[in-house]
Amino acid sequence: MPVERIEGVHLGAASGAPEATEEEVRRGILLTTLDRAVSWARKQSMWPATFGLACCAIEMMSTGAGHYDLARWGMELFRASPRQADLMIVAGRVSQKMAPVLRRIYDQMPEPKWVISMGVCASAGGMFTNYAVVQGVDTIVPVDVYVPGCPPRPEMLMYGILKLQQKVRREGRIR
Amino acid sequence: MSEREGVSAVRQETMIVNMGPQHPSTHGVLRLLLELDGETVLACRPVVGYLHTGIEKNTEYRTWQQGVTFVTRADYLSPFFNELAYTLAVERLLGIEAPPRAQVLRVLFCELNRIASHLVWLATSGMELGAVSVMLYGFREREVILDIFEMATGLRMNHAYLRIGGVVMDLPPGAEEKIRDFCAMLPGRIAEYERLLSRNPIWLERNVGVGVLSAEDAIALGVTGPTLRAAGVPKDVRRDEPYSGYETYEFEVVTREAADCYARYEIRLEEMRQSLRIVEQCLERLREPGPVMVEDPKVAWPARLEVGPDGIGNSPAYVRHIMEESMEALIHHFKMVTEGVHVPAGEVYQPVESPRGELGMYVVSDGEHRPYRVRIRDPSFVNLQAVPKMVEGGLVADVIAVIASVDPVMGGVDR
Amino acid sequence: MRPEELAQRIRAELPETILARGEVVAVVAREALVPTLERLRADPETAFDLLSQVTATDWPGREPRFWLSYDLYSTRHRHRLRVKVGLPEADPRAPSVAGIYPTADWHEREVYDLFGVVFDGHPDLRRILLPEGWEGHPLRKTEEIGGVRTRFHGTWVPPVDRRGG
Numbered sequence: 221m222p223v224e225r226i227e228g229v230h231l232g233a234a235s236g237a238p239e240a241t242e243e244e245v246r247r248g249i250l251l252t253t254l255d256r257a258v259s260w261a262r263k264q265s266m267w268p269a270t271f272g273l274a275c276c277a278i279e280m281m282s283t284g285a286g287h288y289d290l291a292r293w294g295m296e297l298f299r300a301s302p303r304q305a306d307l308m309i310v311a312g313r314v315s316q317k318m319a320p321v322l323r324r325i326y327d328q329m330p331e332p333k334w335v336i337s338m339g340v341c342a343s344a345g346g347m348f349t350n351y352a353v354v355q356g357v358d359t360i361v362p363v364d365v366y367v368p369g370c371p372p373r374p375e376m377l378m379y380g381i382l383k384l385q386q387k388v389r390r391e392g393r394i395r
Numbered sequence: 396m397s398e399r400e401g402v403s404a405v406r407q408e409t410m411i412v413n414m415g416p417q418h419p420s421t422h423g424v425l426r427l428l429l430e431l432d433g434e435t436v437l438a439c440r441p442v443v444g445y446l447h448t449g450i451e452k453n454t455e456y457r458t459w460q461q462g463v464t465f466v467t468r469a470d471y472l473s474p475f476f477n478e479l480a481y482t483l484a485v486e487r488l489l490g491i492e493a494p495p496r497a498q499v500l501r502v503l504f505c506e507l508n509r510i511a512s513h514l515v516w517l518a519t520s521g522m523e524l525g526a527v528s529v530m531l532y533g534f535r536e537r538e539v540i541l542d543i544f545e546m547a548t549g550l551r552m553n554h555a556y557l558r559i560g561g562v563v564m565d566l567p568p569g570a571e572e573k574i575r576d577f578c579a580m581l582p583g584r585i586a587e588y589e590r591l592l593s594r595n596p597i598w599l600e601r602n603v604g605v606g607v608l609s610a611e612d613a614i615a616l617g618v619t620g621p622t623l624r625a626a627g628v629p630k631d632v633r634r635d636e637p638y639s640g641y642e643t644y645e646f647e648v649v650t651r652e653a654a655d656c657y658a659r660y661e662i663r664l665e666e667m668r669q670s671l672r673i674v675e676q677c678l679e680r681l682r683e684p685g686p687v688m689v690e691d692p693k694v695a696w697p698a699r700l701e702v703g704p705d706g707i708g709n710s711p712a713y714v715r716h717i718m719e720e721s722m723e724a725l726i727h728h729f730k731m732v733t734e735g736v737h738v739p740a741g742e743v744y745q746p747v748e749s750p751r752g753e754l755g756m757y758v759v760s761d762g763e764h765r766p767y768r769v770r771i772r773d774p775s776f777v778n779l780q781a782v783p784k785m786v787e788g789g790l791v792a793d794v795i796a797v798i799a800s801v802d803p804v805m806g807g808v809d810r
Numbered sequence: 811m812r813p814e815e816l817a818q819r820i821r822a823e824l825p826e827t828i829l830a831r832g833e834v835v836a837v838v839a840r841e842a843l844v845p846t847l848e849r850l851r852a853d854p855e856t857a858f859d860l861l862s863q864v865t866a867t868d869w870p871g872r873e874p875r876f877w878l879s880y881d882l883y884s885t886r887h888r889h890r891l892r893v894k895v896g897l898p899e900a901d902p903r904a905p906s907v908a909g910i911y912p913t914a915d916w917h918e919r920e921v922y923d924l925f926g927v928v929f930d931g932h933p934d935l936r937r938i939l940l941p942e943g944w945e946g947h948p949l950r951k952t953e954e955i956g957g958v959r960t961r962f963h964g965t966w967v968p969p970v971d972r973r974g975g
Contacts, residue, residue, distance in 0.1 A: 270419050274446055274806050275471035275552055277423070278515065282541075285518075285534035300419040315809070317941040318416065318424060318445045325417055347464070350955045351948050352449035352940075371552055444939040449955075451924075452948055456955055487831050614859050614885060617913025628885060635888045743831055744881050744892065746862070755881070759867050772863040772881070780916050809939055 256389075262306070262332065263385040265294035269305035269329060271322070273312025276339035279371040280311045288374035293381065302328040307384075308361070309377075313341035314354040326361045334388065336380055337363045340370050409437055414794070416445045422519065422798055423805030425779070434790050439783040443776075446809040454769040458735035459485055460696065462766055464555045466756070469771050470807035471553065472515055475501075475508040476749040477771070478557035480756035483638055484745035485559050488738050488760055491694060496685035497561035498640045503677035504547070504556065505639075505747075506670040507574075510581070511540040512750040513663045517588060520660075520799035524601050526592065536584055539577050546570045549707035559736055560689035564700045564707070571678060578675055585667055592660075602657035606785040606797035609654060616784065617777040620752025621666070622801055624650045625658035632748035644673050656800035663802075666750075694736050697728040735764050744772075751775050751802055773807035811855075811889050819855065820891065835892045843895050844905050850882065850891070851910060858882035858891060861907070864917035866925045868951045875899035876927055880907070897927060906932035924949035 272280050284290045284298065299305040302325045314322055326335070337357050340346040343366040345355030357363060364387060367380035415426040424445035430438040450469055454462045466481045467474040479501055486492060493501070518533025541551040547570050548556040548563075556562055592598045608618065610626040623630055631648040633641040649665040651658035688695045701710035717725040740762040746755040752774025759768040778801050785797045811819065817829040824846065826837040838846050850858045862881040869875055874896030882891045897904055906929035908914045918929045919938040926947035929935055937944060946953055 271417060273424055274448075275468060278472065278552065281518075281530075282534055282538070285538075286531045287535060287538045298419070302417075313446065313448050315445060315447045316944075317447065317939075321416055321445070347468075348448050348450070348453060350449040350453050352447045352452075373551065444937075444941070447939040449948065452955055455951075490831075615912050617861055617911070619860075630885055636890075741830065742867075742879075743833065744862075744890070753862065755862055757863065757865055757879070757881070768867045770863070770865045772865075776916065776920075777913055780913060 259389045259391075263388040266307045266334070266385075266388075267297050267299045267305045268295055268307045268309050269302045269325065270298045270300055271308050271310055271325065273310070273314065273318070274341070276311035276342070276371040279374060280309060280338065280377065283374040283377050288378065290378070290381075293385065295381065302326075303330060305329055306333050307336065308333065309336045309338050310342040310357050310361075310363075311338040313339075313346060313348060314357055314360070315352050316354060319354050319360055322357065323360050334364045334384055335361050336365045336367060336377075336384060338367045338369075338377060338380070339372055340368050343368060346370060407432070412791075416442075419523075422803055425798070425803065425805055425808075427782075427794065427798075429791065429794065431791060434792075436786050436789055436791060436794060439786045439794065441779050441782055443779065443805070443808050446805045448806075448810060450810045451769055451771065454766050456765070458733075458764055459559060459738055459766060460732075460735050462769060463558060464553075466769065466771065467553050467555055468806065469810050470749065470751070470754065470773060470775065470804050472512045472804050472806075473508050473749045473751070473754075474553050475505045475557065476747055476754050477756075478555065479505055479639065480745050480747045480754050480771075481758070481769070482557050482559050483747070484743050484756045484758040485736075485738060487743045487745060488741050488758065489559070489694060489736070490739075491560065491689055491691065493561040493639075493689060494686045495640070496565075496681070496683070497687045497689075499677050499680045500562050500566070500687060501557055501639050502641065502644070503574075503674060503681070504544070506673045506677070507540055507543065509670045509750045510667050510674075511537050513667050514540075516663060516750070516799075516802045520802075521592070523795050523799050525597065526595075529588070529591065532584070532588065536581065539580070543570060543573050543577065546573065558688070558696045560691070560694045560696070561687050563688070563696055565687045566681065567702050571681065574674065574678060578671055578678075581671055582668065585664060589664065599657065601792070601796050602660060602800070603653075603655060605656045605789065605793045606800055607653075607655050608781055608785050612784055613654075613781065616781040618752070618781045620748075620750070620774050620778065621659045621662045622778055622781070623752070624648070624662055626654040627652045630753075632746045632753055636746060638745070638747060644676050646670075646673050656796050659800040663750075692727065692731075695731075697731045737762065737764050738766075742768075746772075749774060751804065751807070752778060754807075771807070771810055773810065775801075775803035775805070775807045776810075779803050779808060811887055813889070816856075816889050816891065823849070833890065833892060835894060837894045837896070840895050840897065840904055843893070844907060844910065846893065847880070847882075847907055847910050850893075855887075856891070857884045857886045860885055861911035861913050861917075862890075864907070864914050864921060866921045866927055866949075868925060868949065870899075870951045873898060876902050876925060878904055878921070878927065902927045903930055904928075905930050906935075908932055923947070926950065 290296050337343045342357050345353050365380045365384045367377055369376050410431045412429045412431055416424040426442040428440040429436055450465050454465050463478050466477045469477050514533040514537045518530045521529025545551050548554040610628050613623045613626050627650055629648045629650050634648050646669045649662045699710045699713040717728050738760040740760050742759040744757045746753050754774055755772030757770040761767040786794050813832050813834055817834045820836050821827040824836040828835050850856050860883040862883050864880050867877045876897040878895045880893040918932055921927050922935055923937040923939050
């Protein structure tokens with residue numbers, strides 16, 4: 221049975237030797253810090269809040285659909301209520317009218333929460349350098365990962381999500 | 396006091412509920428203010444503008460060719476239709492016509508786009524009304540179409556494939572086979588959807604008799620597309636004001652009489668089949684080779700695009716020509732790309748039949764190399780006005796069914 | 811009716827009618843707009859029952875400055891007509907046609923929102939695309955494409971051609 225190697229996880233008596241790992245796992249015991257375990261759990265089942273706005277939303281739905289399956293990483297469950305979500309994927313152009321709504325949804329999400337800015341419109345205003353579009357959602361909410369593209373392919377979004385998962389695992393602190 | 400007196404002593408108030416703009420099933424960022432008496436909707440007021448992008452203002456600051464990339468992102472589920480309306484309008488102002496092969500390619504991609512858009516409608520409608528697996532099926536079929544689009548245009552969405560004077564690239568080898576395979580596969584899948592939904596008691600309960608909009612009301616409210624055809628009015632721009640060679644294709648304009656959500660569902664499924672018919676006819680006509688861009692050097696997009704090892708880009712032969720062989724060609728390329736076409740002054744309104752209804756492009760030119768005014772008459776903007784009429788007096792749950800059946804795309808509504 | 815016949819028919823009533831690029835375009839005065847549209851709708855030969863769009867174009871420096879255009883379609887005869895009305899810069903007001911064509915409601919709100927043209931008799935003239943309290947009418951040619959005021963940091967991001975340094 222494959223074992224995921226997480227740094228900082230000490231395995232019983234003999235650390236390092238693969239047979240010892242298998243032995244430990246078969247016995248059902250792994251020792252680690254609480255931080256790392258919680259970070260691993262957090263990244264493995266992040267629930268995104270539905271925040272699809274424009275064209276990128278369709279690519280996000282495609283990523284969640286059968287062909288490029290987001291359920292592989294525990295993310296197929298898009299929660300409608302922000303109070304039950306921990307990830308906000310801002311997918312699409314944010315207009316001035318929508319900006320306060322975006323901030324409100326972000327505020328309603330409980331900690332810990334992360335934001336992926338999907339597409340160039342969300343990251344930097346995209347091709348719409350005009351009065352109507354917010355030039356980058358990082359002027360409104362703190363962004364963890366920027367995924368460029370117009371719209372980004374599902375593989376690009378998946379890469380962004382995996383990068384976010386690495387970040388979560390790396391920065392695990394219980395707050 | 397008696398029970399009846401007790402009941403009448405209860406104060407009754409109506410409730411104002413806000414649905415959206417962030418809501419799992421308002422098809423984008425649509426906000427509905429509903430005044431409810433229990434579960435009955437007394438009044439409904441849609442609030443739009445949460446996706447206003449200033450596309451129309453932006454086109455006034457870019458060249459005519461760049462307008463295609465802006466306009467294509469308005470109604471983002473049917474990008475080819477936006478491009479088609481725009482390029483046809485500009486070609487009318489220029490007084491030119493795209494070569495025949497380009498017109499066939501335009502029809503081919505538009506009809507494939509119509510099928511893709513209806514699949515997204517089916518997927519999201521099914522999911523909103525509770526048939527969650529239909530979401531996965533709709534997107535599964537759509538992936539095949541997006542593969543075809545990517546082969547031919549380089550992008551899955553928002554292609555900028557149609558340009559003024561034609562299309563930017565001919566079909567690559569292998570695309571025709573892929574389209575044929577798709578044509579062979581789709582009828583079976585549509586039959587699958589019908590087996591799943593058409594006689595499903597839950598689907599029938601939620602759609603039959605819901606959201607009725609009579610023909611007079613629809614026309615007075617400017618509604619077009621499947622919503623109008625569900626009321627029995629056979630209005631289809633492809634039939635009434637043909638463009639791009641549509642008068643030479645055989646297809647049916649699908650109508651129903653019931654004018655409810657179920658009729659619109661049936662119409663869209665049948666439209667997928669009719670679009671497939673048109674796609675097959677296009678493939679027959681594509682047997683003859685020909686140019687895909689107009690010859691006039693003052694209009695045609697100068698680059699010759701080709702599929703290379705790193706994707707779609709300028710063909711190496713063309714790059715060699717402009718960089719090494721001919722100074723005039725380089726200057727011409729530079730001028731065409733930076734300054735672009737000069738379109739004679741005038742105005743034109745070009746309607747096309749998008750999956751949602753009559754998509755019109757009102758283009759005004761003052762003789763410059765930039766558009767003066769581009770106004771997108773989006774069908775969803777107008778169709779959403781009819782939602783209060785369809786929804787008032789019904790139940791809250793019917794609001795979802797009605798919006799799903801009108802199939803608005805907020806990118807087009809707000810532009 | 812074919813465009814040539816329609817143009818003749820309309821020219822009999824509205825003398826300023828042209829036929830260009832297969833389209834019939836008639837210019838009417840602001841005061842005559844509502845009666846003209848009512849007639850065009852009621853007359854069985856023209857029968858324009860569908861109003862496709864109401865929009866405006868801004869020609870600063872010309873008088874009249876704002877040109878409204880009403881695109882009409884007849885589902886019975888399948889012909890189109892465009893009716894244009896010029897509005898002076900000093901007084902950009904026009905009568906609302908929402909009483910004749912209910913679809914004009916949102917179209918006129920959009921023209922008000924983006925151009926500042928006021929429609930008399932409109933049931934509910936408010937901004938539709940821009941947030942309430944927005945100042946200015948962005949699609950006028952005298953307004954810039956826009957810098958962006960970011961709401962939560964209080965900074966101003968200039969338009970892209972002026973972002974230097």
